[in-house]
Amino acid sequence: MTELLGILTYPFMIRALIAAVVTGLAAPAVGTYLVQKRLSLMGDGIGHCAVTGVAIGLLTHTSPTWSAVVVAVLAAVAIELIRERGNTNGDLALALLFYGGIAGGVMITGIAGQSAQTLQSYLFGSLLTIAPSDVVVTVALALTVLVACLGLGPQLFAVSQDAEFARVAGIRVRFYNVLIAVLAAVTVTVAMRTVGLLLVSALMVVPVATAQQVTRTFRTTLAAAMGLGLVASVGGLVAAAWLSFAADVAPGPAIVMLALACFVVSWPLGAWRRHRQRLREPFAALEPLGHDVTDAHPHTHGDDCGHPAVPHGDHVDYIHDGHRHAPHGEHYDEH
Amino acid sequence: MSTVIEARGLSVSIGGRPVLRGIDVAISDGEFVALMGANGSGKSTLVRALTGLRPLITGEVRLFGVPLGRFRDRQRLGFVPQRPSAAGGVPASVWEVVSSGRLTRRPFLRPLRSIDRAAIRNALEIVGLEDRAGDGVATLSGGQQQRVLIARALAGEPELLFLDEPTAGVDLANQVALAEALRQLKDKGATIVLVAHELGPLAPLVDRAIVLRDGRVAYDGPPLGDHAVPETLGGEPHTHHHGHELLQARRQHAPQVTSPLDSRPEEGR
Numbered sequence: 105m106t107e108l109l110g111i112l113t114y115p116f117m118i119r120a121l122i123a124a125v126v127t128g129l130a131a132p133a134v135g136t137y138l139v140q141k142r143l144s145l146m147g148d149g150i151g152h153c154a155v156t157g158v159a160i161g162l163l164t165h166t167s168p169t170w171s172a173v174v175v176a177v178l179a180a181v182a183i184e185l186i187r188e189r190g191n192t193n194g195d196l197a198l199a200l201l202f203y204g205g206i207a208g209g210v211m212i213t214g215i216a217g218q219s220a221q222t223l224q225s226y227l228f229g230s231l232l233t234i235a236p237s238d239v240v241v242t243v244a245l246a247l248t249v250l251v252a253c254l255g256l257g258p259q260l261f262a263v264s265q266d267a268e269f270a271r272v273a274g275i276r277v278r279f280y281n282v283l284i285a286v287l288a289a290v291t292v293t294v295a296m297r298t299v300g301l302l303l304v305s306a307l308m309v310v311p312v313a314t315a316q317q318v319t320r321t322f323r324t325t326l327a328a329a330m331g332l333g334l335v336a337s338v339g340g341l342v343a344a345a346w347l348s349f350a351a352d353v354a355p356g357p358a359i360v361m362l363a364l365a366c367f368v369v370s371w372p373l374g375a376w377r378r379h380r381q382r383l384r385e386p387f388a389a390l391e392p393l394g395h396d397v398t399d400a401h402p403h404t405h406g407d408d409c410g411h412p413a414v415p416h417g418d419h420v421d422y423i424h425d426g427h428r429h430a431p432h433g434e435h436y437d438e439h
Numbered sequence: 440m441s442t443v444i445e446a447r448g449l450s451v452s453i454g455g456r457p458v459l460r461g462i463d464v465a466i467s468d469g470e471f472v473a474l475m476g477a478n479g480s481g482k483s484t485l486v487r488a489l490t491g492l493r494p495l496i497t498g499e500v501r502l503f504g505v506p507l508g509r510f511r512d513r514q515r516l517g518f519v520p521q522r523p524s525a526a527g528g529v530p531a532s533v534w535e536v537v538s539s540g541r542l543t544r545r546p547f548l549r550p551l552r553s554i555d556r557a558a559i560r561n562a563l564e565i566v567g568l569e570d571r572a573g574d575g576v577a578t579l580s581g582g583q584q585q586r587v588l589i590a591r592a593l594a595g596e597p598e599l600l601f602l603d604e605p606t607a608g609v610d611l612a613n614q615v616a617l618a619e620a621l622r623q624l625k626d627k628g629a630t631i632v633l634v635a636h637e638l639g640p641l642a643p644l645v646d647r648a649i650v651l652r653d654g655r656v657a658y659d660g661p662p663l664g665d666h667a668v669p670e671t672l673g674g675e676p677h678t679h680h681h682g683h684e685l686l687q688a689r690r691q692h693a694p695q696v697t698s699p700l701d702s703r704p705e706e707g708r
Binding site: 136139140141142144255256258259261262264265266268269270271272273274275312316319320321322323325381 | 490491492511513514516518520522527528529530531532534535536538539540542543545548573574575578591592595601
């Protein structure tokens with residue numbers, strides 16, 4: 105334990121923690137809009153393309169972060185424009201872009217004479233490679249993403265919910281669609297050092313999937329996803345640091361596994377809640393066909409009798425062994 | 440009475456095929472117009488052209504006297520698109536969906552003012568869903584979700600409302616609720632353009648019917664009665680409409696990577 109506390113105070117670890125905090129908040133914020141647009145895999149596609157960006161940085165001996173930002177933004181805008189054409193095969197066109205991105209990245213890395221090991225630290229995250237200047241850039245970009253996602257929330261919500269409606273209402277739909285794509289691209293590169301390019305999409309999407317198991321409104325989904333993202337990224341980072349005494353654990357996989365664990369815990373809760381909701385859904389307000397009195401009924405239905413009480417018109421029916429019992433004077437009617 | 444919508448010589452093509460040809464329509468302030476016709480006759484396309492969602496090949500559209508390209512008073516328009524559901528990929532409450540219809544009126548980057556809240560509440564009351572405001576949209580029935588989409592358009596307090604098949608796949612009770620909402624709006628003097636296959640409970644509200652057949656106006660005049668389109672005008676007496684024509688559209692199985700060079704196919708799906 106003291107070893108863990110020791111490692112947490114190393115300067116590189118503090119830098120990694122700062123990066124993890126801002127990434128954990130920003131990634132699910134963008135991710136919520138992507139999931140709402142049913143583009144859960146967009147982050148993954150941008151991540152694949154960013155691999156080429158990193159490789160170009162390695163080849164030209166410039167900052168891989170900045171070349172990754174440039175390529176990721178270009179890829180995101182390209183994906184958005186192809187998608188905007190809105191034909192059924194858009195997903196296939198996107199797949200072509202994804203594989204081109206990762207194949208190009210691995211190939212250019214080889215041409216640059218760099219080892220797969222170098223690329224790996226970008227693919228799955230690496231604690232040790234975060235330089236102080238990286239932290240400044242990461243925090244600045246992540247804050248930009250957060251301000252845009254929260255400040256422009258109503259516009260982004262309207263555009264993601266129903267683009268045609270938003271267009272008729274005079275909202276600049278293409279601008280906001282491209283904005284979401286660019287924010288996603290920026291988030292991908294921000295998360296590159298902590299989670300890694302191949303896993304960043306998980307941090308964008310998994311907390312949202314977890315949150316929506318138990319939420320009803322968009323606002324709470326967004327907030328809960330950000331909270332879960334924070335817990336997963338900081339928790340995963342600390343877990344990776346702790347496990348590093350025993351084995352070589354990259355932070356990216358640890359963060360994603362923790363996020364998935366949260367989902368596995370929340371899923372049964374959501375399933376139970378949905379089941380309960382279905383059970384309590386009001387019956388159609390139709391009059392019963394006739395006056396059917398139930399057989400001798402020793403049980404008295406009430407608020408806490410254990411039988412679901414379902415609204416039916418102006419009264420409630422109690423669900424009892426596959427029957428619907430409605431109180432009627434001294435007896436129960438079959439409804 | 441002033442003219443709210445004026446279309447002259449309007450033609451629209453989709454993927455190079457002419458869908459609407461030489462449409463001339465003028466709709467006056469306060470009219471309730473039903474756009475009718477068989478599947479593929481171009482009713483929805485006409486609404487999409489009038490709202491600016493679909494570019495014109497030739498002709499001109501003026502809304503409130505202003506050419507569509509320069510029309511900026513978007514808060515005067517309301518649009519209820521044809522949707523099987525009001526839900527997106529993330530849970531959203533009825534209140535949240537309806538309040539997105541208020542964006543045209545509320546100031547940029549500012550929270551909802553009390554006047555905005557009142558308008559949203561009022562829209563929910565008109566469609567009879569005020570007690571469901573906090574519920575998730577996805578938990579509502581199909582007909583109730585359709586009413587949410589209408590409330591969303593009403594929240595912007597439009598003077599001109601377009602509805603694309605709001606009654607498709609909606610049960611009678613919900614159609615009655617919907618008709619009541621539209622009656623209230625009509626009483627306030629709004630102009631309403633409704634695309635419909637069957638009018639049902641909406642029939643008493645309609646002032647005028649425009650029937651399209653194969654992309655041209657086949658009839659323009661007083662309403663024709665409920666099951667409305669005579670066979671001579673392309674009506675199909677025994678078919679029932681199931682809402683989502685687009686689902687049956689032919690699929691192409693080649694990856695359309697070159698599509699950015701073509702004109703747009705069906706947008707926004």
